[in-house]
Amino acid sequence: MSKDLQASIIINNYNYGRFLAEAIDSALSQTYPNTEVIVVDDGSTDNSREIIASYGDKIIAVLKENAGQTSTFNAGFRAARGEIICFLDSDDVLLPAVLEQAASFFTNTNLIKVHWSLWIVDAHSRKTGALKPPHTIPEGDLLDLVIRDGPDSAVWSPTSGNAWSRQFLEKVFPLPEVEKEFGVGSASADAYLSMLAPLFGHIKRIEEPQGFYRLHGQNDHSAMSFDKKLKRDLQLFDHRSAILSKYCQEMGVNVEPDKWKENSWFYRLHLATEEIAKLIGQKTFILVDDDAWMMDDSDNRSVIPFLERNGQYWGAPSDNETAIRELERLRQSGANFLVFAWTAFWWLDFYSEFHYYLRTKFSCVLENERLVIFDLRAEL
Incomplete structure (x- = not known):
């Protein structure tokens, strides 16, 4: 040009x-x-x-x-x-x-x-x-x-x-x-x-x-709670999905909007939060998600990012020993569950000793394509 x-x-x-x-x-x-x-x-x-x-x-x-x-x-x-x-x-x-x-x-x-x-x-x-x-x-x-x-x-x-x-x-x-x-x-x-x-x-x-x-925490998105953002994002996804489908149809392209919805980030997140609410309720849990969900304590949740410093996400651990040490610190402070989101499933392979520690010490109470959840309240 x-x-x-x-x-x-x-x-x-x-x-x-x-x-x-x-x-x-x-x-x-x-x-x-x-x-x-x-x-x-x-x-x-x-x-x-x-x-x-x-x-x-x-x-x-x-x-x-x-x-x-x-x-x-x-x-x-x-x-x-x-x-x-x-x-x-x-x-x-x-x-x-x-x-x-x-x-x-x-x-x-x-x-x-x-x-x-x-x-x-x-x-x-x-x-x-x-x-x-x-x-x-x-x-x-x-x-x-x-x-x-x-x-x-x-x-x-x-x-x-x-x-x-x-x-x-x-x-x-x-x-x-x-x-x-x-x-x-x-x-x-x-x-x-x-x-x-x-x-x-x-x-x-x-x-x-x-x-x-x-x-800076003062824009439209930052000012909303996690639950309000998710509700808004689900509505906007449906809106954009309908428009994209319309454009595709006008171009003679066959699409499957139901599959879009099934595989969408926001609907996966919606299902995952419902599963967490049903299983964990208002109990405190540690969330391993690579800070992708941006989940907060709204809707009577008590969530701790992992790793954390002063309640804020601090990044991935440097090694297995750090992960285990930080888990036990938070567990002693009252964390009841450990939740792996699909965005951080790579942890389970990369931190293999940490993963083995979890599997041999705590019950895995949910495992699907969205979540892996361990109950930290009692050891095996």
């Missing part, structure tokens, strides 16, 4: 004045020469609009009443002129060369998306050492994957980790604005786009992280 073609960075913002300038500056600092920066403010009540005004004609400001994140995507896309479109959350930051790198791949006319991972940082822009997503993101022709597995076919980059072809976006915009229907501020418009993208073309991955994804 020629550098004569336009690129647009669309920043969506709602009450993130404390982060907004950093996001705008990262967009204005792009090395790609023909880039416009659009800031869509969704009815903020903080100092966001003063910050937006301070940039003058360096940016295109779109000021609107509050209607949710998806509405900012729609408003921003209407204002954008670019052939390459990047949506940027206002609490995130892009590295300067990301659009230049992404644009170099769009010489392939069948390419509709370039994506990359992001470094996770805290509210003070300090790296945590983790990536979002944590694993390698897919690339290439992913049509068969989406047809087989549905909306949850892969772990995609979040909003700020994608550059889109306008040719693709024009086929799926405007996006359905369902935030009010589900009572949330964000309906994960990025997930909606990522789900549909493989139906229309190929995807390319930039190998190195190209920005910063901020965790």
Whole structure:
């Protein structure tokens, strides 16, 4: 793709004045020469609009009443002129060369998306050492994957980790604005786009992280309890599943939405939490999940992450001895059960001595494709 073609960075913002300038500056600092920066403010009540005004004609400001994140995507896309479109959350930051790198791949006319991972940082822009997503993101022709597995076919980059072809976006915009229907501020418009993208073309991955994804505990998702998030995610999965099925049918592609649901992350998690509630109830349990579930103590649960420090997830143990020692420490402190989630089943092979210790000392009271649970209350 020629550098004569336009690129647009669309920043969506709602009450993130404390982060907004950093996001705008990262967009204005792009090395790609023909880039416009659009800031869509969704009815903020903080100092966001003063910050937006301070940039003058360096940016295109779109000021609107509050209607949710998806509405900012729609408003921003209407204002954008670019052939390459990047949506940027206002609490995130892009590295300067990301659009230049992404644009170099769009010489392939069948390419509709370039994506990359992001470094996770805290509210003070300090790296945590983790990536979002944590694993390698897919690339290439992913049509068969989406047809087989549905909306949850892969772990995609979040909003700020994608550059889109306008040719693709024009086929799926405007996006359905369902935030009010589900009572949330964000309906994960990025997930909606990522789900549909493989139906229309190929995807390319930039190998190195190209920005910063901020965790600060004050966004729409962080403010919700685990149970409310899961309920919302189940509703959104059903919504996206229906839309994906409709697009596939219109393209003459046969799909099996019931299998999508059966294999979906959120429905597996829903079944697993029901099994835990039935077996463990309100008793304290240790959860080994690689911090994938983000489970909390809502709904009368008492859950301890493993490993933990001061009640917070601390990562995997360095060796079997550490795992055994930490288990016994928590057991002596009142933990009644040890729960392995499917996301951490690899522990059972990798920490083989720890696994043997559990099998020979405690009763395994549940074992299926979602969970392995040991009763720690009495030794064999």
